[in-house]
Amino acid sequence: MLFLPKMYQKSIYTISYQNLKQKGIKCLVFDLDNTLRLIDEKLPSKKVFQLIRTLEKDFIVLILSNSLKKEVLSYKNALQVEGIGHARKPSTKGLQFISQKYHVKPHEIAMIGDQLVTDILSGNRFGAYTIYVDALGTKDLKITYFNRFIERRIIRSYERQKIFKRGVYYEK
Numbered sequence: 001m002l003f004l005p006k007m008y009q010k011s012i013y014t015i016s017y018q019n020l021k022q023k024g025i026k027c028l029v030f031d032l033d034n035t036l037r038l039i040d041e042k043l044p045s046k047k048v049f050q051l052i053r054t055l056e057k058d059f060i061v062l063i064l065s066n067s068l069k070k071e072v073l074s075y076k077n078a079l080q081v082e083g084i085g086h087a088r089k090p091s092t093k094g095l096q097f098i099s100q101k102y103h104v105k106p107h108e109i110a111m112i113g114d115q116l117v118t119d120i121l122s123g124n125r126f127g128a129y130t131i132y133v134d135a136l137g138t139k140d141l142k143i144t145y146f147n148r149f150i151e152r153r154i155i156r157s158y159e160r161q162k163i164f165k166r167g168v169y170y171e172k
């Protein structure tokens with residue numbers, strides 16, 4: 001069940017952050033591409049910018065992306081949050097780094113992303129609370145097309161076991 005998210009939501013805007021706070025989550029780690037932005041969006045939208053400002057009142061907010069560092073840099077600067085690029089998720093190294101630097105335990109971190117085989121797998125392996133969201137767009141990086149192929153197979157298997165269904169959102 002390493003690919004199964006604890007929560008599944010339509011987008012970062014439908015997550016109940018108050019519930020996360022009550023669960024003891026202190027740090028929100030967002031994936032970048034197709035989670036915060038469409039992959040060719042260079043700068044954050046006003047909507048994302050405002051959401052992050054609100055969340056900062058209650059959480060440490062960070063970006064953890066597999067994209068190249070320079071890709072992440074301009075975006076995170078514009079969004080005014082810390083961000084780590086070239087994270088190689090599903091490696092847990094990025095989350096480990098965050099946990100140490102910000103003094104948060106694995107279970108106090110929520111990893112939020114649009115891919116089971118990178119974001120959710122790294123979060124689950126690390127012991128973080130994992131939140132899967134539908135991808136913002138259909139355009140992906142090349143490597144992601146392969147990940148999506150694997151992801152579809154995992155989802156089909158979960159659907160057969162009746163533990164997950166695309167479009168049926170949940171929280172546990």
Ligand SMILES: [Mg+2]
Pocket residue numbers: 031032033034035113114115
């Ligand atoms: Mg992504």
